[in-house]
Amino acid sequence: MKKxxxxxxxxxxxxxxGMALMILGIMRGELVEVLNKAVRICLECIGIG
Amino acid sequence: xxxxxxxxxxxxxxxxxxxxxxxxxxYFMGIMKGKIYTGKSKEICVPVLNCYSCPSALGACxxxxxxxxxxxxxxxxxxxxxxxxxxxxxxxGRLICGFLCPFGxxxxxxxxxxxxKISIPKKIDKPLRYLKYGILLxxxxxxxxxxxxxxxxxxxWFCEYICPAGTMEGGLFHVAVNEQLxxxxxxxxxxxxxLLVVVIIGAMKISRFFCRYVCPLGAFYxxxxxxxxxxxxxxxxxxxxxxxxxxxxxxxxxxxxxxxSSECIRCGKCRAVCPEQVITSNFSLHEKNNICE
Numbered sequence: 043m044k045k046x047x048x049x050x051x052x053x054x055x056x057x058x059x060g061m062a063l064m065i066l067g068i069m070r071g072e073l074v075e076v077l078n079k080a081v082r083i084c085l086e087c088i089g090i091g
Numbered sequence: 092x093x094x095x096x097x098x099x100x101x102x103x104x105x106x107x108x109x110x111x112x113x114x115x116x117x118y119f120m121g122i123m124k125g126k127i128y129t130g131k132s133k134e135i136c137v138p139v140l141n142c143y144s145c146p147s148a149l150g151a152c153x154x155x156x157x158x159x160x161x162x163x164x165x166x167x168x169x170x171x172x173x174x175x176x177x178x179x180x181x182x183x184g185r186l187i188c189g190f191l192c193p194f195g196x197x198x199x200x201x202x203x204x205x206x207x208k209i210s211i212p213k214k215i216d217k218p219l220r221y222l223k224y225g226i227l228l229x230x231x232x233x234x235x236x237x238x239x240x241x242x243x244x245x246x247x248w249f250c251e252y253i254c255p256a257g258t259m260e261g262g263l264f265h266v267a268v269n270e271q272l273x274x275x276x277x278x279x280x281x282x283x284x285x286l287l288v289v290v291i292i293g294a295m296k297i298s299r300f301f302c303r304y305v306c307p308l309g310a311f312y313x314x315x316x317x318x319x320x321x322x323x324x325x326x327x328x329x330x331x332x333x334x335x336x337x338x339x340x341x342x343x344x345x346x347x348x349x350x351x352s353s354e355c356i357r358c359g360k361c362r363a364v365c366p367e368q369v370i371t372s373n374f375s376l377h378e379k380n381n382i383c384e
Contacts, residue, residue: 050376052318053181060177067171072160076171077134079159080143080151083127083272086251087144087155088262089283090275 093366100363104189108196115139115193121146125268127261136172138179139192140308142254144261154231154308155250155257162235162245176311184319184351185312188302189358194256198301201294202341209296216343219304220354226253227307249307251279255287298341302356313353320376323350323357326369336361336370346370 067073085091115137118128127146137150153172160169179187188195211219226249235245250257262283265272293300302309325347336346339360344352346361350370362370 049318053320053376056177056181056315056318060174060181063170063174063177065174067160067169067174070166070170072166072169072171073134075160075163075165076136076151076156077131079155080133081127081129083261083265084142084144084155084247084250084257085275086247087142087254087257088265088272089251089258089280090262090266090272091251091277091279 093364097360097363100359104358105196105199107190108193108199111139111191112193112196115141115150116145116147117149118147121148122264125265136175138176138183138187140194140254140256140306141192142250142257142260144257144265146261146264148260152256154254155247157231158235158245158247158250161232162239162247164243167236176308177315180312180315180319182320183312184316184321184357185309185353185355186319186321186357187312188299188306188309189356192308193260194306195299195302195356197259198294198299199341201291202298204295206295208298211297211343216303222304223306223310226305227310231307252282253286253305255283255290255301258283258287298343299356303342303354309356316353316355317351321357321372321374323355323362323370323372325350325371329367329369331367333366335364335366339364 121128125146127144128149130149132149133143133151135150136153136156138153140154141148141150141152143151143155153176156172157169157176160166160172230248230253234248237245238248239245262280266276266280267273290301290305297303330347332347337344340346341358341360342354342356344354349355350361357372359372362368362372
C-alpha cells in the first residue's frame with residue numbers, strides 16, 4: 043500500500059514538474075527560439091554543416 | 092484464433108504508426124514545392140524523432156529543440172523541450188517508440204525485409220545499449236551548451252554528426268531538389284549518408300537497431316518507462332514460461348522479467364503472441380503486480 047502511494051506520488055510529481063518546466067520555458071521565450079530554428083532549413087540537421 | 096490475434100495486433104499497430112507519421116508530416120505541399128513548413132505549429136515539440144527540416148513536418152523535433160536552446164545564447168537549460176518530454180514520458184513511456192515514432196515505423200518496415208537476422212550476444216548487447224544515454228547526455232545536452240563559439244553559440248552535435256532521421260527526412264530531399272544546397276555538399280554530408288546506410292543495414296539485420304543503441308529520445312523516455320502511467324502487466328500465476336513472448340520481442344528482452352524495463356517499447360507483440368493471454372497493458376494511476384515471479 044505504501045509502495046503504491048509512493049508510485050502515485052512519483053507519477054504526479056513528475057507530471058506536474060514537466061508541466062511547470064513547459065510553462066517556465068514558454069514564459070521565458072523558448073518557443074520563439076524553437077520556432078526560429080524550425081522554420082528554416084537546418085543545415086546541420088541535413089548534413090551540410 | 093491465436094494467429095489471428097497476432098495479425099490483428101500487428102495491423103492495428105501499423106495503422107497507428109502510419110496515422111501518426113502522416114499526422115505529424117501533413118504538409119504535403121512542402122514536398123511538391125521543395126520548401127519546409129513555416130507555420131506557427133513549428134514551435135510545438137512533437138513527441139517523436141521527426142526532423143523539422145523534413146519538407147512535410149508540421150512540428151519541431153524535440154531532440155533538435157533541446158540542442159537549439161542548449162546551444163543558444165540566452166538559455167542553456169532547455170526547460171520547454173525537457174518539460175514536454177517529461178510529460179509525454181511519464182504518461183506514455185516508450186509506448187511512443189512502439190506506436191508513434193516515424194523512424195520506428197521505418198525500422199519496423201526494414202525489419203520485414205527477409206534477410207538473415209543477427210542475434211547480438213548479451214555480453215555485447217547490454218553495454219552497447221548504454222551508448223544512447225551517452226549520446227543524450229553529451230551530444231544533445233552538454234556539448235551544445237558547453238562547447239561554444241565567441242558568441243556563446245553551440246552546435247547541435249547530435250543533429251550535425253549523427254542523426255540519420257535528419258539525413259533521410261531532410262538531407263536527401265533538399266540536396267536532391269535544391270541546386271544551391273547541392274553545391275555545398277561535402278564530407279559531413281557523405282558521413283551522414285554513410286551513417287544512414289549503416290542504420291538501414293543495421294535495422295534490416297537487428298530489429299529496432301537504432302532504438303536499441305543510438306536514439307537519445309528513446310534514452311530519455313526509458314528513464315520514465317518503469318513508472319509511467321502506461322504499464323504492461325503479467326499474471327505471474329498463469330505464466331507457463333513457454334518463452335513465446337521472448338521470441339517475438341523486437342528489443343530482444345527477457346519479457347517476463349523485463350516486462351517494464353527501460354528497454355521495452357511497448358509494441359504489444361508479447362501480449363498478442365501469449366497463448367495464455369496473461370500479458371496485458373493499461374493506463375493506470377495505481378500500481379498492479381506486474382512482475383512474473
